[in-house]
Amino acid sequence: MVKVKTVYICQECGHESLKWMGKCPGCGAWNTLVEEQVVQNKKNTISNIETQSVCIQNIKSGEYERYNTGIKELNRVLGGGLVKGSLTLISGAPGIGKSTLLLQSANNIAESYGKVLYVSGEESGEQIKMRGDRLNITSENLFILAETNIDIIEKNIDELKPKFVIMDSIQTLYKPEITSAPGSVSQVRECSNEIMRIGKLQGIAFFIVAHITKQGELAGPRVLEHMVDTVLSFEGERTEEYRILRTIKNRFGTTSEIGVFEMREEGLIEINNPSNVFLEETSFNQEGSVVIATVEGTRPILVEIQALVSETKAVMPRRTVIGVDSSRLNLILAVLEKKLKVPFYNCDVYVNVVGGLNLEGTYGDLGLAIALISSIKSKFMKMDRTIIVGEVGLTGEVRPVSFCDRVVLEAEKMGFSNVIIPKRNEEKVKAEDIKIIGVSSLKEAISKVF
């Protein structure tokens, strides 16, 4: 049954080659091909029983059965709870809090639904117990297994029959038939296949922890992302207490939802109103500072963006950005130079999104442009407590954004007095306690705020 062949596999992208090469033809990385043995295992398929095709009308449908993880922010990113029999991958930098989050939710699920198995290949039972004591974890249905051999893990699962299993982490697991080291592409792939088979056959929900490389990529092949139902990423600066859980892929709900947490000694605490947190330290109307809004999934978040522009004699001026895509910044700088004749070529530019949030999308464009102008010209906004949203186009026009009504509502709720939005969004939004100002170009926005 088991046939072994030797191939060279790129550890970055999973590309397979029959002979060794210095450069991977798949992703172009150097020196990433490693000799590995691949087992062609007939057991890989989900079902061993012969299956037949069924007419779609005859398939029973219904809602997914979901477990409440006891953590609202985690339920949210999963699309409303953990789906029975689903396979979820959670990735994040070392020490970000993956084990903490999973131990907390494992305990909650064990308390309300039944047995949960936490498999750790990284820490001993005592270490996990010590963390558990700190997090006040007491469920008698929570079982710990410090093991890395997938066959032994499977045997434990068969005996225990848990509802939910956590694998911490996939890079430590190995299948004895495969000679490559744990964490190598073929081990990761085989072990995930095995987990998928166990999960789908027995209806067990699985959470798999995966490490990420220094570049922020998921270590191991991309195939992992394709195989699982849901991919979550846990982000944030380790030195700051805020952590953000983001959905990257979800077969049971929308993606780009986020959950916000604070890391404390007693564990991860949910933050139900992120705008509050991100604006906590904001002293309004400072030079170079603008409060913008962004929408993560379905959730509007208000956050401060800061720009500092200072003259330089360097041939290559600096462009340092944290929390904003640097090509977005370059685009906005180019529009400001060309359309408004504000020169930045002899200036260093620093941009920071306060609180460690990474802005995605184009909601922050207009606010960033205003912050840059405010800093380079040393000007203050004449309006007080103002939110700015809008995408900036290459001709200097302000383009509409989606979910603008939610942004306005959030701004109103947070007690802001003015909100500047794209003109084309203006007619569709209504608010009572906040003044709405529609603008159609960058020039118009600047003339209104300064």
Ligand SMILES: Nc1ncnc2c1ncn2[C@@H]1O[C@H](COP(=O)(O)OP(=O)(O)OP(=O)(O)O)[C@@H](O)[C@H]1O
């Ligand atoms: N006594 C403590 N008080 C407060 N925070 C703590 C304490 N001990 C640990 N932490 C926090 O917990 C974090 C480690 O959490 P955890 O072990 O869940 O992370 P992880 O993502 O699983 O890490 P790894 O990649 O090493 O497995 C530390 O970085 C620290 O912020």
Ligand SMILES: [Mg+2]
């Ligand atoms: Mg851990």
Ligand SMILES: [Zn+2]
């Ligand atoms: Zn490659």
